[in-house]
Amino acid sequence: MPKLLTISKPRRRGSPNILSSPTLTWPALTKKTAMGIPSEDVVLIQLPKDPSEPTVVTVNCPDKPGLGCDLCRTLLEFGLSITRADFSTDGRWCYIVFWLVPNVPNSCKIDWESLKNRLLSMCPSFLVPFVYFGYQQGGDGNGSSTHSSSVYLLKLCCLDRKGLLHDVTRILSDLEFSIQRVKVMTTPDGRVMDLFYITDGMELLHTQKRRDDTKEHLIAVLGSYCISCELQLAGPEYESLKALPSLPPAVEEELFTYELASKEASSKELKSDLMTLKKASVTVDNWLSPALTLLQIQCVDQKGLFYDILRTSKDFDFQIAHGRFSSSVKGYRNLDLFIREANGKKIVDPKHQNVLCSRLKEEMLHPFRVIIVNRGPDTELLVANPVESSGKGRPRVFYDVTLALKMLGICIFSAEIGRHSASDRQWEVYRFLLDDSHEFPLTSNGARNQLVDRVRRILMGW
Numbered sequence: 001m002p003k004l005l006t007i008s009k010p011r012r013r014g015s016p017n018i019l020s021s022p023t024l025t026w027p028a029l030t031k032k033t034a035m036g037i038p039s040e041d042v043v044l045i046q047l048p049k050d051p052s053e054p055t056v057v058t059v060n061c062p063d064k065p066g067l068g069c070d071l072c073r074t075l076l077e078f079g080l081s082i083t084r085a086d087f088s089t090d091g092r093w094c095y096i097v098f099w100l101v102p103n104v105p106n107s108c109k110i111d112w113e114s115l116k117n118r119l120l121s122m123c124p125s126f127l128v129p130f131v132y133f134g135y136q137q138g139g140d141g142n143g144s145s146t147h148s149s150s151v152y153l154l155k156l157c158c159l160d161r162k163g164l165l166h167d168v169t170r171i172l173s174d175l176e177f178s179i180q181r182v183k184v185m186t187t188p189d190g191r192v193m194d195l196f197y198i199t200d201g202m203e204l205l206h207t208q209k210r211r212d213d214t215k216e217h218l219i220a221v222l223g224s225y226c227i228s229c230e231l232q233l234a235g236p237e238y239e240s241l242k243a244l245p246s247l248p249p250a251v252e253e254e255l256f257t258y259e260l261a262s263k264e265a266s267s268k269e270l271k272s273d274l275m276t277l278k279k280a281s282v283t284v285d286n287w288l289s290p291a292l293t294l295l296q297i298q299c300v301d302q303k304g305l306f307y308d309i310l311r312t313s314k315d316f317d318f319q320i321a322h323g324r325f326s327s328s329v330k331g332y333r334n335l336d337l338f339i340r341e342a343n344g345k346k347i348v349d350p351k352h353q354n355v356l357c358s359r360l361k362e363e364m365l366h367p368f369r370v371i372i373v374n375r376g377p378d379t380e381l382l383v384a385n386p387v388e389s390s391g392k393g394r395p396r397v398f399y400d401v402t403l404a405l406k407m408l409g410i411c412i413f414s415a416e417i418g419r420h421s422a423s424d425r426q427w428e429v430y431r432f433l434l435d436d437s438h439e440f441p442l443t444s445n446g447a448r449n450q451l452v453d454r455v456r457r458i459l460m461g462w
Contacts, residue, residue: 043119045112054083054099055112061123063094066314066390070122071096072307077178077201077395078115079103081461082306085325091344103303103461114176118201151180151238152205154196154214155230158222160186165412166402168194171221175214176201179398181241184415191227197238205231244418244429255369255384255429256422280364282357286346292321292338293347299364301328303461304394308363309335315389316356317342368397368459369427372448378413379442381405381432383455386425393428397459401430404455410442411435 044058059071068087075082075098084099102110154172158164165184172179181197204210215229247255280299288294297309306325313320322338341347347356369384383401385394398417405412414433419426436442442451456462 042123043116045116047112054101055110057098057100057115057119059094059096059098059119059123061094062125063089063092064124065317065319067094067122067124068096068320069307069310069314069388071098071119072304072310073392073395074115074118074122075100076304076307078110078118079173079396080110080115081303082325084327085306085323087320087324088322089320091319091321111176114202149199149203150206151197151199151234152211153230153232153234153238154194154198155228156192156194156196156218156222157227157229158192158194159225159227160190160192160411161225162409162411163406164192164225165194165415166399166406167222168196168218169399169402171218172196172198173396173399175217177214178395179417180393181238182398182415182417183241184412186413197234197241241416242419244416244420244431247420247429251371251373251382252420252422254371254373255382256427280361282360284347284353284357286348289338289346291346292340295335295337295339295360297333297335297337297360297364299333301331301333301461302364302367303459304367305333305364306335307394308367309337309360311386311388312356312359312363313337313339316359318347318356319344368456370452370456370459372442372452375433379434379436379448381434381451381455383430383432383459384420384427387419387428391426397428398430400458401432401455404451404458405432405434407458408440408451408454409437410440410451411437 042059042061046056048055072082079102080100081103082098083101085097087094087096156168169179177198177200179196179198183195185193187193211231215231218229219226283296285294285296299305318339318341320337320339324336326334339347347353367385371382373380373382383397385397387393412432413435416431418429420429434442441447
């Protein structure tokens with residue numbers, strides 16, 4: 001069997017210069033290679049000798065539309081940040097190298113074996129012909145039509161306390177569950193009923209052992225606060241929870257307008273960040289390569305940046321042939337992307353270029369919408385982010401928001417997640433009805449600005 005391109009240690013010198021020669025060395029594609037290769041050579045993970053150094057993950061497999069976006073979403077779901085990335089494809093085979101560190105240093109141990117299995121599951125089968133141009137997306141993105149992972153309903157009844165919702169969310173994240181929908185209600189007697197609609201990254205919830213282990217773990221960690229715990233396949237009621245109750249027109253306009261709301265920018269600390277954000281730039285160059293359009297992107301570093309850019313490329317259906325995601329320099333990132341349209345041609349239409357650049361800037365400047373509004377006599381926090389054209393939402397948003405509220409000591413009276421259509425896009429909207437307190441009076445503009453600032457900073461990884 002031919003030797004595949006592998007990596008033994010992070011390449012600091014001699015890495016391919018994408019601007020001068022946008023190619024990488026490919027494995028020799030013989031008949032044996034096309035019929036299948038050992039899975040251990042498809043995804044390679046090298047742990048560093050020094051914990052301060054990044055882990056290097058190499059993906060070497062047949063290509064498919066949106067593969068880079070899917071891989072980055074999974075890395076984000078595992079709580080990992082991409083410090084550098086190099087990638088290239090010839091339209092049939094792709095080679096990607098990620099340099100990864102935890103989003104929060106020393107936060108928890110990463111299950112690298114589980115991550116490898118998840119990344120492997122996204123790589124196309126080696127037993128199908130390599131077809132890229134004219135590829136029809138559908139189902140699992142692998143040319144087949146499959147059902148998404150089954151949704152399960154977790155019912156938790158607990159005694160209320162500060163930070164409870166985040167603690168449950170963290171447990172579910174550690175167990176590799178993705179929260180699709182949530183309904184949280186607090187009763188007058190100090191109890192909380194949490195309804196989590198979840199999918200299993202391991203795809204094992206159909207087994208009794210996985211369900212029993214999950215319940216036992218939740219009960220053990222929550223201790224005396226847990227009153228009851230049930231886990232079962234979700235019923236037809238799940239479909240009715242996808243759409244949120246309609247938002248008031250004024251709230252909808254403030255939440256989904258591209259420009260930041262003035263109340264978000266009223267804090268001096270936040271305003272300085274916004275001045276930095278507005279320095280993001282996207283440059284189009286059609287002279288450097290005869291066959292590809294070069295996008296040069298510079299923006300402030302933030303959590304999930306590479307995912308947001310690849311999500312945009314997937315939504316716009318343009319192909320990234322070669323790219324480099326450079327290390328952060330003074331808080332800024334530089335990206336060089338050689339791209340083409342789905343038909344294999346350069347992007348030469350000025351109107352198409354402007355639309356693409358505008359969307360990329362929007363995703364870099366404003367990947368989240370965070371506002372606080374009055375809901376009758378109560379205070380409501382709303383967070384929104386775009387949904388992929390495939391229907392998949394952004395990972396760990398609920399985790400980050402509940403973490404911010406826990407850090408501020410704010411109790412959550414009720415919470416829900418749903419979808420909302422606005423500005424010709426679909427959004428995932430998180431609604432939190434908050435409890436007022438003497439320690440953090442939400443009637444104060446200063447406290448509200450502090451809350452928005454903390455939520456935004458954790459979401460952005462600042």
